[in-house]
Amino acid sequence: MIDINFLRAEPEKVRDLLKIKNYDLKIDLFRDIDSERKTLQVLVEDLKGQKNNLSKEFGELKKNNQDTSELSNQLKEIKKRLEEKEDSLNTILSGLRDFLLDIPNIPHKDVEPGSSEEDNKVIRTFGDIQKKDSIDHLDISSDIDIESAVKIAGSRFAVLNNDIAKLHRALISFMLDIAEKNGYEERYVPYIANSKSLVGTGQLPKFEDDLFKVSDDLYLIPTAEVPLTNLFADSLLEKDSLPAKVTSHTPCFRSEAGSYGKDTRGLIRQHQFEKVEIVQVVHPEKSDEALEDLLSNAEEVLQLLELPYQVVQLCGGDLGFSSSKTYDIEVWLPSQNKYREISSCSNFTDFQSRRSKIRLNDDGHKVHPHTLNGSALAVGRTLIALIENLYDEKELILIPKPLQKYLNKEVIKVK
RNA sequence: GGAGAGUUGGCUGAGUGGUCGAAAGCGCCUCCCUGCUAAGGAGGUAUACGGGUAACUGUAUCGAGGGUUCGAAUCCCUCACUCUCCGCCA
Known part of the structure; x- marks a missing residue:
């Protein structure tokens, strides 16, 4: 697997290096997948953070025998959204993984072009x-x-x-x-x-x-x-x-x-x-x-x-x-x-x-x-x-x- | 194949529902002390992936995957592996 950070930083360079191996790196596809990944990952992690915080509050209320019904509803709402977004994120992540696993190693600088x-x-x-x-x-x-x-x-x-x-x-x-x-x-x-x-x-x-x-x-x-x-x-x-x-x-x-x-x-x-x-x-x-x-x-x-x-x-x-x-x-x-x-x-x-x-x-x-x-x-x-x-x-x-x-x-x- | 026990950080090992990313020890790093290949003291020390110029910060991870729950290292289920005993076997 090539280094994803290198790929993010210099996609054109990676693409050109892989040309020598006759591999056509789809840069635009990568950019699309990775940016969608980023959006979803930030969203999912934020939702999880909210959920974690509310759960803590829930525990506090419970300990003091206070009413938890409002929090409970909020949590239900968040969990529902989280479930949806997490599914999308997982789909994207596995797509990204497949994409990366398909990319060959980058040839050494000594390697000369040639087809066969x-x-x-x-x-x-x-x-x-x-x-x-x-x-x-x-x-x-x-x-x-x-x-x-x-x-x-x-x-x-x-x-x-x-x-x-x-x-x-x-x-x-x-x-x-x-x-x-x-x-x-x-x-x-x-x-x-x-x-x-x-x-x-x-x-x-x-x-x-x-x-x-x-x-x-x-x-x-x-x-x-x-x-x-x-x-x-x-x-x-x-x-x-x-x-x-x-x-x-x-x-x-x-x-x-x-x-x-x-x-x-x-x-x-x-x-x-x-x-x-x-x-x-x-x-x-x-x-x-x-x-x-x-x-x-x-x-x-x-x-x-x-x-x-x-x-x-x-x-x-x-x-x-x-x-x-x-x-x-x-x-x-x-x-x-x-x-x-x-x-x-x-x-x-x-x-x-x-x-x-x-x-x-x-x-x-x-x-x-x-x-x-x-x-x-x-x-x-x-x-x-x-x-x-x-x-x-x-x-x-x-x-x-x-x-x-x-x-x-x-x-x-x-x- | 049957029965039982286990799987926690670089290592050893505690932890049976929230204050646990996780005690303690070892190892490692920094500093202090000590003039000598030692001992002692203080502090620090997981990984991965994100966000942010940065300080910093979020998420995940206690064999794997599912479930219960507002909340799981901890409870339940499935699987893998390790160990012990029995059976079988080269």
């Missing part, structure tokens, strides 16, 4: 692209079993067998250990979250269609960002507890509504996938450097695995709803002959902390700290990248040295 992925800027690359046009992971290993998954749950799921399942599991431990080495505390968290948490991190109310709903108010998490960030919800953090750095491995569940026909083959886009997420909560002045730090933590995983990748900075049009600045890490996939997203590292500034009521005691001033997160990394896509990049074209996948001890193997035989 095409306009993202490559920041750096790592490693050499060794192979092109090779066969894809499904053709390399028959231990990725899509058909069985279809039988169990339908499309966009997978069953992994034997060494591929173990490699998948090894990657998770490997990534968690790197995160721990980099100062993130490990957490085991719920894989289901309530709507309040999802509103806090920004998935709701706008993107309900992307989620799997399991009951009235509960959803499968689309990312560990939700539980990890909400660990801090409704709390007042002390300055010396920052930066707070946490990590978790979780499955992630995404309905992938609207992506029909996209990435239908293989593990690239699944309803369920594993991810190791890293989250930081930092002092507002430290989030720029924290994002670079977090990004480097994610890159480290790919470097150790010797997988070629590039880092891109997202342009305004490609930036997520809650993010002010995002770097994507894209790993090279030989079968697709291109780089594909394997991590997304974002600075959410105070957007999430305002929604989740995360506060920081900054020398007596209560401020909203900044939250950041990134994948380090998406496990399924890392698995694909490993298989495709490290397949020796014979029947072996060559396991990178740092990963070997997690697997107790130097190579995996395939087919």
